[in-house]
Amino acid sequence: MATPATVEERWLAAAATVSGGLIAAHTLTERDPFRNPIGHVLRRNLAALVREFFGAMDEAAIDAAFGEIMALRSIQDLSVERAVGFVFRLRGIVREEAPQMQPAEAEARIDRLAISAFTQYLACRERLADLKLNEQLRALGVARRRTAHRGGAPA
């Protein structure tokens, strides 16, 4: 009998092993979040996603989970394809572990997950530009404050 837990473990393995340079063993087995923060974030969020996959497919919950996963994967040495591609590994896993699920339904749900994953990946990449800009503004923080103080442009 398939359980979401089985799906979760297999999906986690897939996510960890496609991560370039990741030592999958450490990612998968070390449970201390501060000795294995990557594994911890993957595990926590994949669990949430599997719950949604077998449940209500709540959009906000899915986006939040992928938001965290993609924050990580978008700054690793991964191509977009590899960063997002692990979502499609769910196809085979679900086919084997949850044969009771209608293939069309499973496909539709995986597609929705993939769209969220891709959107979150892009959002993370875009955030990098803002981070750089804000950091530069803070580096000139005193000059900006002075300008604002003297009635110039806003700080």
Place this chain on the structure above:
Amino acid sequence: MADRPVSDIELKAPKGDWRDAHVELRKGTFSNASLPKDLIALGLPNPRKWQPTDLDWQLPPDWKGILLRGMRERLAKYRSFRLFMDVCVRCGACADKCHFYLGSGDPKNMPFARAELIRSVYRRYFTLSGRLFRSLADARDLTEDVVKEWFYYFYQCTECRRCSVYCPFGIDTAEITIIVRELLSLIGVSTHWVTEPAANCYRVGNHLGIAPHAFKDALDFARDELRELTGLDIEIPISRKGAEILFVMPSADYFATPHYYTLLGYMMLFHEIGLDFTVSAYASEGGNFGLFHSNDLMKRLNAKIYEEAKRLGVRWILGGECGHMWRVLHQYMDTMNGPADFLEVPVSPLTGTRFANAASTKMVHICEFTADLLYHEKIKLDPSRNDEYVVTYHDSCNPSRAMGLLEEPRYVLKRACNHFHEMPAKTIREYTFCCGSGAGLGNDENMEMRLRGGFPRAQAVRHVREAHGVNLLACICAIDKATLPTLMDYWVPGVQVAGVHELLGNALVMKGAKERTTNLRGEPLAKETANA
């Protein structure tokens, strides 16, 4: 738990031979090369225009000889270097302790593996077994690819020393990194983010190259703002001969935010206790990017501190909130540019406390000084002015691991704030996780690598944010103040960053001051907001 063995969980080591030195220099994961103008200003070798992504790094013709001679000299000069090349038993205790390994999963970021990148070359050229048996002894030839690999991985080490806390032999990979960067600098391989501030510092006295009149301007502005905030005229004396104390701070305190609010905090404190002090337009930078380049450059940049103390005729030196500045001051200054026998052992003029721990350097950390004032009830605080903040404390690597400054900042914070929560034990104090941007890595172009390196720290902040609603990360390091806000915005949005003395300044009750309605950032106090 899974209800059957899962076949596709592959517990295997990564593919490939670790000895393969080739590195993929992906945008976002390395720092730009030094500019020729800065190398020329500093009198450093091989100034040229190049970038790490170039195929040809334009190394000097005898680059290999230069590096091997450099290694030989340093093996003879630094006993620690020789020891660290010989004693690692590859026990693995340090393996999962480096934030760059934890955030990137790249095995060459395991501290022993990082050190192995030079150890393998050491074995090849400096041990009999390596000379005779090469690969059997895990010895590698020194090639251009190895040089590129060193550049990539030794500029991915923030010299934070977390690994050394766990090593049974006390191997300090940071010291190895310092030596490798020094070797690379001999052939003109260094980074812009390190050599530009160093060159500015060498010529003008501070990282940004702020000239004395602009320095004065910035401090005059602080005085204006303090007048508005407190109603008091808080003078900031510059290069005043005969003052009792020289106060040295990182230059970011007077040009960047949130550092600047810490500067306001210091000055309010000094005014309130009537401290006889001066800042200096010459020693206008406590930070020392020389540390991230070579011992020689660190020494040259540091020399101004004692020189200025002597010229101004002060009795002792007080230092502001900075990380690597304190590593240099505490661990190297006395040996490099001392003895400071023209100064006195620091004694607090308010409490009479003799800072015997600073008997040789003659320099006291502002947190020690303030904690002592609080302990002796010399200042009054109203912590409710910080009530909008739920605070946690990031131990900056250098003050915590290089100085053991663990209690004093906490003592100040707990008196200045009503809501304080620690992050998990294995992520603070001597076990603290680095911000991921120290040691000259904190630049734009290296952003992705920094976010990887800072990920473990951010996870610990996130933990207390979820558990206690923490919304402010306090710290005592200028690099932290520049880069932790970025880290928080990315990993834990909603958490601000502040210096310990900003929070102290918020809470400080000052004689004759008008009633405070805003904090040092000009934001309404929590009670004002509640009354509105």
